[in-house]
Amino acid sequence: MNARTPQEDVKITVGYKALPGQKDDRLEQRTVQPAAGDAPPWDATTQFALVGTDVDRVDGLAKASGRAKYSYDVTFPGMLQAMILRSPVARGKLTVLELDEAARMPGIQAVVALKEIGNKVRFVGDAIAAVAGVNLHLVRDAIERIRAEYEREEHNVDYLVANDAPMVDDKGLVTEDWPADEGMTAALLDAKVTHDATYRVEVQTHSSLETHGGVARWTGNDLEVWLSTQATFGCRGELARALQGKKVDVGSVTIHSEFVGGGFGSKFGAGIEGLALCLLAHAAKAPVKLMLDRFEEHTTTGNRPGALMQARGGVDAEGRIVAWDWRSFGHAGFSGSGGSVAVPNYYTGDAKVRRSHKDLAIDADPPRPMRAPGHPQGWFGAELFLDELAAKAGVDPLAFRLQNDREQIRLDQWRFAAERFGWDAARARANAPGARMRRGVGLSSARWGNLGNPGRPAHGITCRIHQDGTVETRSGAQEPGVGTKTMLAVITAEELGVDLKLVKATVGHTGDPSGPASGGSTVTPSLAPAARHAAFLAKQQLCELVGKHLGVPANEVVCAGGLVGLGKSQLRWAEACKLIGPNPIDVRGQRFANYDSKPFHGSQCGVQMAEVEIDAWTGFVRVTRMFGIQDCGLVITRKLAESQVLGAMIQGVSYALHEQRILDKRTGRMLNGDFLRYKVTGARDLPELECHMHSIANGHDSVGAAGLGEPPSVASAAAIANAVFHALGTPVRHLPITPDKVVQALAKKG
Amino acid sequence: MTVPPDRGFSRRSFLKGSAAAGVATTGIAAAPAAPAGPTTFGPGLHEIELRINGKARKVEVETRTTLLDALRDGLDLTGAKKVCDRGACGGCTVLVDGVTTTSCMTLAMDAVGSEVTTIESLSDGDAVHPLVQNFVRCDAMQCGFCTPGMVMSSLSCLQRRGQPTVAQMQHDLSGNLCRCGTYGRVMQAIQRTAQGGGK
Numbered sequence A: 001m002n003a004r005t006p007q008e009d010v011k012i013t014v015g016y017k018a019l020p021g022q023k024d025d026r027l028e029q030r031t032v033q034p035a036a037g038d039a040p041p042w043d044a045t046t047q048f049a050l051v052g053t054d055v056d057r058v059d060g061l062a063k064a065s066g067r068a069k070y071s072y073d074v075t076f077p078g079m080l081q082a083m084i085l086r087s088p089v090a091r092g093k094l095t096v097l098e099l100d101e102a103a104r105m106p107g108i109q110a111v112v113a114l115k116e117i118g119n120k121v122r123f124v125g126d127a128i129a130a131v132a133g134v135n136l137h138l139v140r141d142a143i144e145r146i147r148a149e150y151e152r153e154e155h156n157v158d159y160l161v162a163n164d165a166p167m168v169d170d171k172g173l174v175t176e177d178w179p180a181d182e183g184m185t186a187a188l189l190d191a192k193v194t195h196d197a198t199y200r201v202e203v204q205t206h207s208s209l210e211t212h213g214g215v216a217r218w219t220g221n222d223l224e225v226w227l228s229t230q231a232t233f234g235c236r237g238e239l240a241r242a243l244q245g246k247k248v249d250v251g252s253v254t255i256h257s258e259f260v261g262g263g264f265g266s267k268f269g270a271g272i273e274g275l276a277l278c279l280l281a282h283a284a285k286a287p288v289k290l291m292l293d294r295f296e297e298h299t300t301t302g303n304r305p306g307a308l309m310q311a312r313g314g315v316d317a318e319g320r321i322v323a324w325d326w327r328s329f330g331h332a333g334f335s336g337s338g339g340s341v342a343v344p345n346y347y348t349g350d351a352k353v354r355r356s357h358k359d360l361a362i363d364a365d366p367p368r369p370m371r372a373p374g375h376p377q378g379w380f381g382a383e384l385f386l387d388e389l390a391a392k393a394g395v396d397p398l399a400f401r402l403q404n405d406r407e408q409i410r411l412d413q414w415r416f417a418a419e420r421f422g423w424d425a426a427r428a429r430a431n432a433p434g435a436r437m438r439r440g441v442g443l444s445s446a447r448w449g450n451l452g453n454p455g456r457p458a459h460g461i462t463c464r465i466h467q468d469g470t471v472e473t474r475s476g477a478q479e480p481g482v483g484t485k486t487m488l489a490v491i492t493a494e495e496l497g498v499d500l501k502l503v504k505a506t507v508g509h510t511g512d513p514s515g516p517a518s519g520g521s522t523v524t525p526s527l528a529p530a531a532r533h534a535a536f537l538a539k540q541q542l543c544e545l546v547g548k549h550l551g552v553p554a555n556e557v558v559c560a561g562g563l564v565g566l567g568k569s570q571l572r573w574a575e576a577c578k579l580i581g582p583n584p585i586d587v588r589g590q591r592f593a594n595y596d597s598k599p600f601h602g603s604q605c606g607v608q609m610a611e612v613e614i615d616a617w618t619g620f621v622r623v624t625r626m627f628g629i630q631d632c633g634l635v636i637t638r639k640l641a642e643s644q645v646l647g648a649m650i651q652g653v654s655y656a657l658h659e660q661r662i663l664d665k666r667t668g669r670m671l672n673g674d675f676l677r678y679k680v681t682g683a684r685d686l687p688e689l690e691c692h693m694h695s696i697a698n699g700h701d702s703v704g705a706a707g708l709g710e711p712p713s714v715a716s717a718a719a720i721a722n723a724v725f726h727a728l729g730t731p732v733r734h735l736p737i738t739p740d741k742v743v744q745a746l747a748k749k750g
Numbered sequence B: 001m002t003v004p005p006d007r008g009f010s011r012r013s014f015l016k017g018s019a020a021a022g023v024a025t026t027g028i029a030a031a032p033a034a035p036a037g038p039t040t041f042g043p044g045l046h047e048i049e050l051r052i053n054g055k056a057r058k059v060e061v062e063t064r065t066t067l068l069d070a071l072r073d074g075l076d077l078t079g080a081k082k083v084c085d086r087g088a089c090g091g092c093t094v095l096v097d098g099v100t101t102t103s104c105m106t107l108a109m110d111a112v113g114s115e116v117t118t119i120e121s122l123s124d125g126d127a128v129h130p131l132v133q134n135f136v137r138c139d140a141m142q143c144g145f146c147t148p149g150m151v152m153s154s155l156s157c158l159q160r161r162g163q164p165t166v167a168q169m170q171h172d173l174s175g176n177l178c179r180c181g182t183y184g185r186v187m188q189a190i191q192r193t194a195q196g197g198g199k
Ligand code: FES
Pocket: B081, B082, B083, B084, B085, B086, B087, B088, B089, B090, B091, B092, B093, B102, B103, B104, B105
């Protein structure tokens, strides 16, 4: 083994240098034991050539030039197009399904049933049958000739009247008694100031611009699927299991997913559309493309669930939280699960705390995880509740957070954000009584806890160094737009000390080493150390060759700045790679378990602040500016990380002000299942946005990166709701904050 | 402001008189020995000729085929995306005679005789339009699915306005949805291009 391989204790520095304008460094020493053969740890003192700089997205040109081929864009000679027949009934049973006439229509090459007679129909949009033909016009014509009949049952799409729903009054306030708890009652009685309120959020759809679906092609029993997915390996297993009857096993299925047009949590499974696509291609003996249309995307591919949330709590004379009682009711679909809500846990210290949650089933498409599942909902309720409580206690919201927040990183972030945003001045500015335009500012914390998939060391990366000096880094995991390819390329180039242009990162083919699903912000922390390990191993092999060539000890050879060698004996990278021969250096790096020692911090912290301007006559809310500071462990690609944070803030504006799935109670059908009536924030709603990436050396593995999908999505809507509260002097406790709710809130306030 | 020219029948074809002559001018392949009187097309496929990125391209369409489907399925020009297919998102934006057009809301036949410009015209191997370059430089994308449409709307904004203000950019991009939230950086890319950056 190479002598540089650290197998014993390594001392590292974790934490972060003082934020700009602050005095105190938060640096600590740790002793870690890297696994045998792993790369030595990077820490807070590492000088990087590339990591943390503003590199361009490596596939940026492919995307901006329109050359990138998404699953939707894949085409083959003789490829057929397909569609799914959907149930118009919200609940019932399929009683008749006749496909023959459709199968005889011109241009139709395959028709498959996705339900059998007698099967339950569970929501409007449930898949009944699928048709493939030479073009979508003919397929649509054929779909109309399928005869499907249903036995209808009574349905319910309103979770507030579901079985087990809590008692609520006509304004949607929970009236049911809190379950008895003597400790809680005592804590509330002891509190100097108490508050009790009900909050509500509506269902949001993921609205990825590329819909679900893909292209399937069979060669004998081998199946290739180009799928718009967030989980190549998960979908591979799912399809193999579902197609067992077709003599398929996992080894005969390959998923391709190089470019994905967004997923946000909705694309973990291949789903019924994925299965239908494979069945049709099998039956038609031709490649088939099946992509959902926009209505199907809104109504059958999951959502961020709505919720009803009630909080009560109190503070003592010093303004410390002493009691925090919380219950929530989640808007689940027919599955009856997935509606849960998360709330911050770092404000309450040793206060009396209680939390409960119940999911309520309705006859609609069930929730799926969506960017920080449960968090934007719960943070909205909890942070607005805190502002209301602080207002009652006569404390500024920022002072209230500084007093109650128990996490040091965020305490620094609160102060930093307040400075950058101009919190004190903005908060002090009063609206003239009776003014039409009202301004206000609000804030919210964020937290997401994850340092990768340490339990899945099987995740790997292939690294190849070729004779011509080019380098490959490959993962079979997918990239739904977050920058994974760029991250892999940067880590690899950094480790090898070469120009980023020499490194080509490829993702999305299950022939390459396994990686996690793009969920829970786990991809970067899981794959960054594996990519580094792969590059580290490849480098060792190159150093052997160079050492032998130059007559210097291989274990002292260094790769840096495009040179490989020792002291005065150096080869340029291109020269060194010529020693490799026709077969490349080809190694597989792995994802070792996290170090045993305590990381600097086990989760990611953030703070956001927002300013709104409200037209009190029309009730129209505009977010004028936002500031966010976000930690994601080590920042690897700064520009891309910022994009993710800024994008999350815009999604937060959308969630706070615009988005709401509306189901027709009578038919169970979504009334706004398109982009005309389902409003997503556009360029005109864009606030002035600024973000600061807070790079922290966590010291949990050789890289110390954490993910960034979820963390910045947590705070935005809550900060906006608090700004609305400040501007109006009365809270709007129900998202989205549409003009009608603002006008009502003002009228009630008088 | 550019005024979109009337499409379908051009003034020139109208002046030429007979429907058959009009058909020839608009580039639709002559129907088999049609008797005098209006020519009908469909049902089913027939060939038309479109001018795309300066080149004549033949493609088979039905009368109900959209320009978007003709580009994507008929010509494998997949830069324009099908996102909503209802004119609500701008993902399918192309220029028709220099005007931003949602190709999902335009029948392929109606584009006959017009100059269609797609995202594919902005790069040729390593030669890339500065606007595209600046989209990369400013990281004006995440998943990238809205990006080709954004680039085309941005291009039109630049062509019409030269040095657009923020309000003008917001206006010109208001038909383009981006779920990943890249609007701010798209506007930076436009501004950088207007100031001569890139390349
Ligand atoms: S796909 Fe044409 S506007 Fe949405």
